Amino acid sequence: MTSIRGWSTRRKAIVGFLIIWLGPTIALGLAFGVHSIKNNSYLPQDEFQLLNWAHLFGPIDFNKGVLYLVAAGVITVGLMVWVARHMQMRPNRVQTAVEVAYGICRQQITNDNMDQDMARKWFPLVATLFFFLLVSNLLGYIPLPVNTNPLEEVHLFGATLPTFQLFAATTNISFPLVLALIVYIAFNAEGVRAHGPFGYVKSLIPAGVGGAMLVLIFPIEILSNILRLLSLTIRLWANLLAGHMLIGFMSGGLAVLLGVKYLAWFLLPFGIAIYLFEAVLIAGLQAFIFAILAAIYLGSAVSEH
Secondary structure, rough: OOOOOOEEEHHHHHHHHHHHHHHHHHHHHHHHHHOOOOOOOOHHHHHHHHOEEEEEEOEEEEOOHHHHHHHHHHHHHHHHHHHHHOOOOOHHHHHHHHHHHHHHHHHHHOOOOHHHHHHHHHHHHHHHHHHHHHHHHHHOOOOOOOOOOOOOOOOEEEEEEOOOOHOOOOOOOHHHHHHHHHHHHHHHHHHHHHHHHHHHHOOOOOOOOOHHHHHHHHHHHHHHHHHHHHHHHEEEEEHHHHHHHHHHHHHHHHHHHHHHHHHHHHHHHHHHHHHHHHHHHHHHHHHHHHHHHHHHHHHHOOOOO
């Protein structure tokens, strides 16, 4: 039998991981049993409720959604200003990352989908959407004080704190909806400016369609234009919400919901894997998709179909 000393580093790492992963899982199962007791008091959706912390004025309240939006705005502006004031011939890592992101916004997102005049006009909006959403999405993956009941407070070192959980502003549908409305109004306004009201409506119909087919195609194209608002909103909101819920479930939420203690440790590696996948890929990808769709809609609004 081959001794452990003769194992490769990779084999030792795999065996060590399995021991650390399955050992406590089996121990918890033996200690507390494998039967489930449904936890009716735990509601995963409570994590995304916006509890008002303070009333500011009129209909405006202050809650963690507002806090995350303000934080995202401050960080985005602060980062851009800092990079602009510290430009170097030999850029550091932060400047390099921002310059790469700027290049993507300038070329792949804006210039590839609009003519030069349109790109020059709308690049500030498209780039702002990209960077703001990127920062906002990344903020949503910072682990902050949690509680098995998201509606209760957390007591940490004598201080009473609200439960943030893994919350992102984009997991509340009102935020993506407002951004989508800005894009929707912008590209329709550009279409009307370029073609006139009737000409813009006419431009929505594909070339060569007429007669009886026009009766069928016209309402479909109008509906398609309206559905762009919903697609922009739901794509961003649903992806971030689903990702955060998956992380929560795989990182202990499902164990609390079912009342099965060993399940929390067993599913933890999957929770970490989903967390890394979401934070590294999905946060940037969803910001990119929203920005590039905004550019495509703006560019297509002034083009001839």
